[in-house]
Amino acid sequence: QVQLVESGGGLVQPGGSLRLSCAAPKSIFRTYTINWYRQAPGKQQRELVARIGSGGTTYYADSAQGRFTISRDNAKNTVYLQMLSLKSEDTAVYYCNTKVHLVDYWGQGTQVTVSS
Numbered sequence: 777q778v779q780l781v782e783s784g785g786g787l788v789q790p791g792g793s794l795r796l797s798c799a800a801p802k803s804i805f806r807t808y809t810i811n812w813y814r815q816a817p818g819k820q821q822r823e824l825v826a827r828i829g830s831g832g833t834t835y836y837a838d839s840a841q842g843r844f845t846i847s848r849d850n851a852k853n854t855v856y857l858q859m860l861s862l863k864s865e866d867t868a869v870y871y872c873n874t875k876v877h878l879v880d881y882w883g884q885g886t887q888v889t890v891s892s
Contacts, residue, residue, distance in 0.1 A: 777881075778800070778801060778804055778874065778876055778881040779800075779801065779881075780798055780799070780800050780872045780873070780874065780881060780882065780883035781798070781799045781872075781883055781884070782796060782797065782798050782870065782871065782872045782883040782884065782885060782886040783796070783797045783799075783886060784796040784797050784886060785869075785870060785886030785887045785888045785889075786887075786888070786889070787889045787891065788862055788888070788889070788890055789890070789891070789892050790862060790863060790864060790890055790891075790892055791861060791862065792862050792890070793858070793859060793860045793861075793862060794859050794862065794888060795856055795857065795858045795859070796812070796856065796857040796859070796870055796886060796888075797854050797855070797856055798810060798812070798854065798855045798856075798857075798872035798883060799852070799853060799854045800853055800854070800855070800872075800874065801853070802853045804874055804876065805830075805848070805850075805853040805854075805855075806830060806850075806853075807830055808830060808874045808875065808876055809827050809828065809829045809830065809874065809875070810827065810828055810848070810855040810872065810873070810874050811824060811825075811826070811827040811872070811873040811874065812824075812825045812826050812827070812846065812855075812857045812870060812871070812872060812873070813825060813870070813871045813873055814866075814868035814869065814870045814871065814888075815868055815869050815871070815885075816865075816867065816868040817867065817868070822871060823837065823839075823868075824837055825837055825839070825840050825844065825857070825870070826840050826844055826846040826857060827846070828846045828847070828848055828855060832848065834846050839865075839866075843859065843860050843861045843862075844857060844858065844859050844860070845857070845858040845860075846858075855872070857870070859888070862888075862890045863890060864890050864891065865890075866888060866890050867888060867889050867890050867891070868888060869885040869886065869887050869888075870885065870886050870887075870888055871883055871885045
């Protein structure tokens with residue numbers, strides 16, 4: 777069982793910023809890609825927001841490009857998602873994810889609400 781623990785969500789005004797954290801077991805963090813997904817209200821599908829490989833290679837969805845930055849802290853076995861210039865459409869539950877031996881593991885999710 778792989779436990780991923782997210783934190784850092786909250787309520788923020790449009791144009792504001794938040795930093796999400798995802799703590800992973802050391803063995804997972806050092807070996808596997810970590811993804812951030814989000815699920816907007818009323819939507820059934822989770823959308824990939826960004827990912828970072830074990831070597832630091834990053835990918836961003838178009839919606840995140842230029843506003844979000846994914847990074848990793850090897851000393852803390854933690855992946856961060858820094859979100860700037862937040863918009864109302866960024867409101868969602870954000871999930872940390874990794875796939876190990878073809879099995880998906882998810883954190884419990886952290887709510888991000890962008891509203892004035």
